[in-house]
Amino acid sequence: MKRIVFKVGSSVLTETNFIAKERMLNLVSLIVEVQKKYEVVLVTSGAVAAGYTALKLDRKKQISKKVLAAVGQPILMSSYKSKFDIYGVDIAQILLTEDDFDSREHTKIFQEIINRALENNILPIVNENDISTTPEQLFGDNDQLSAHVSHYIDADMLIILSDIDGYYDDNPHENPKAKIRKIVNEIKEEELLQKHTPNNEFATGGIVTKLQAAQHILNKKRKMFLCSGFDLTAAKEFLIDGVHNKGTLFENK
Template sequence: MKRIVIKVGSAVLTEKNRIAKERMLNLVTLIANLRQKYKVILVTSGAVAAGYSALKLDKRKLIGKRALAAAGQPILMTSYKKKFDIYEIDTAQILLTEDDFDSRKRTKMFQEIIDAHLNNDIIPIVNENDISSTPEQLFGDNDQLSANVTVATRAELLMILSDIDGYYDKNPHEHDDAKIFKTINEIPPEALLDDSTPNDPFATGGIVTKLKAADFLLKKGKSMLLCNGFDLTSAESFLLHDNHQLGTLFEPLNKNKKAD
C-alpha cells in the first residue's frame, strides 16, 4: 500500500484563534476514506494558534511562541482524537526538529516508530517540537518539515492543504488575471527568492516555503500536490479517483531518478 504525507496549515485548521472543528472533521473524514488505498502520515500545524485560545501571548517573542505551543499541543491533539474516534482510528503524536534528520541514529529511530504505527493502523500526527528546541534546531515552518518527513518515511507524495487553490503565475489576491499552474516539473531559482507572507497571522509559511518544499522533493524524485484545504474536493478527486481537477502538481520528469 502506498504511503503519502498530508500537511495541513494553521490557516485551514484554525479560525478566530480556535480550532475550526468542521474543517478538521472534513480532513479526518478524508483521511479515513484514504486508508482504503494509502498509509497516511499527517503533518499538522495549529498548536500555536490553538494555544492562543488559552493564553494571550505575543507569538513573535520566542518565549511567547513556546508557551503558546505548549498550551496548544494538548488542545490540538484532543481535537484530533475526538474526530478520529468517530472512525475508530487511533493516533500517535510525534514531535520532530531539523536535528532529527541530521543524525542517522535519530532518523532511524523515528522512521521505525512511524513504521510501527502505520503497520498497526495508527495515524502518526507529526508537528515541529518548538517548545524545548533552539531556533537553530527548527525548520521554522511545517512545509519544510513535511517534505523531509516524506523523504525519510519513503512516502510517494506530499499533499499540502493550504488556503489557496495552487501555485499561480502571479499573486491571485492582487491580480484578477492570475492563472494557476496545473503541473510543474522544475522550479525557477528566482521563484524561491520571492517575498511572501502567509495570510494567517499564526502561519509561519507562505508560497515560497511551499515552493522550497516542492523543490526539495523534485530533486529527490518525489511529487507534491498543493491544493485547497477549505474545500477538499480536489484533494479527494486526485487521491481516490486519479483525477487532477484543481491544484498544482509538482512532479519530476523522471520519477525514478533520485538526487543524492
C-alpha cells in the same frame, strides 16, 4: 500499499482564534477515506494557534511562542483524537526537529516509530517540537518539515492542504486573470527567493515555503500536490478518483 503524507497549516485548522472544528472534521473524514488506498502520515501545524485560543500571549516573542505551543499541543491533539475516535482510528503524536534528520540514529528511530505505527493501523501525527529547542534546531515551518518527513519515510507523495488552491502564474490577489499552473516540473531560483507572504498571523510561510518544500521533493524524485484545505474536493478527486481538476502537481518530467 503506497504511502502519502498530508500537511495541513494553521490557517486551515483555526479561525477567529478557535479550532475550525468543521474543517478539521472534513480533513479527518478525508484521511479516513484515503486510508483505504494508502498508508497515511499527517504533518500538522496549529499548536501555537490552538494555544492562543486559551492564552493570549504575543507569539512574536520567542518564549511566549513556546508557551503557546506547550499549551496548544494537547488542545490540538485532543481535537484530532475526538474526531478520529468517531471513525475508530487511533493516533500517535510524534514531535520532531531539524536535528532528527541530521543524525542517522535519530532518523532511524523516528522512521521505525512511524513504520511500526502504520503496521498497527495507527495514524502518526507529526509536528515540530518548538517547545524545548533553539531556533537553530527548527525548520521554522511545517512545509519544510513535511517535505523531509516525506523523503525519509519513503512516501510516494506529499499533499499540502493550504489556504491557497494551487500555484498560480501570477499573484491572484493582484491579477484576477492569474491561472493555476496544474503541473510544475521545474522551479526557478527567483521563485524560491520571493518574499514570504503568509496569509494568517499564525502561519510561518506562504507560497515561498511551499515552493521550497516542492523543490526538496523534486530533488528527491518524489511528487507533491498543492491544493485547498478549505474545500477538499480537489484533494479527494486527485487521490480517490485519480482526477486532476484543481490544484498543482509538482513532479519531475
